Amino acid sequence: MARFFTDNRFHDNGLAQIAADRGLAEVTRNPLDANKFSTPSLRNIALTAPYMHDGRFQTLEEVVEHYSSAITSRATLDPNLAKHPTAGLQLSAQDKTALVDFLKTLSDPQYIQN
Numbered sequence: 362m363a364r365f366f367t368d369n370r371f372h373d374n375g376l377a378q379i380a381a382d383r384g385l386a387e388v389t390r391n392p393l394d395a396n397k398f399s400t401p402s403l404r405n406i407a408l409t410a411p412y413m414h415d416g417r418f419q420t421l422e423e424v425v426e427h428y429s430s431a432i433t434s435r436a437t438l439d440p441n442l443a444k445h446p447t448a449g450l451q452l453s454a455q456d457k458t459a460l461v462d463f464l465k466t467l468s469d470p471q472y473i474q475n
């Protein structure tokens with residue numbers, strides 16, 4: 362649903378595998394589901410560090426750096442992310458700051474205080 366900024370599906374977003382966690386495949390036993398994790402909501406994302414299923418990133422800057430450069434290429438990688446060049450998107454410093462600033466706009470002060 363658009364207002365939650367998630368598609369409520371599972372994807373491989375190219376994180377380097379650092380633990381023996383096969384993601385969705387752990388449940389489905391389908392090797393094509395390896396490395397796929399539930400897409401979390403981006404609502405109030407600035408307030409919910411650390412990020413990813415294992416909390417590997419402490420800051421939104423690190424998250425954006427992942428999408429800009431460090432995508433792990435493998436058979437299960439999301440087809441859209443697989444279109445990125447091998448070296449990653451290589452966003453400029455300005456683009457990265459703009460993306461982080463955008464993510465910060467997804468905070469909802471009314472929800473937080475009520």
Ligand code: HEM
Nearest residue numbers: 372374398399400401406411412413414415424428439441
């Ligand atoms: C520049 C575009 C994107 C931004 C700014 C972004 C942002 C984020 C953030 C902040 C998180 C961490 C959420 C949390 O831990 O609470 C996240 C996780 C995730 N994103 Fe993205 N994302 C982008 C593109 C994508 C794409 C294209 C896909 C795949 C279709 C994707 C799939 C996922 C998944 C599956 C997770 C959860 C991974 C895990 O828990 O290990 N993202 N994203």
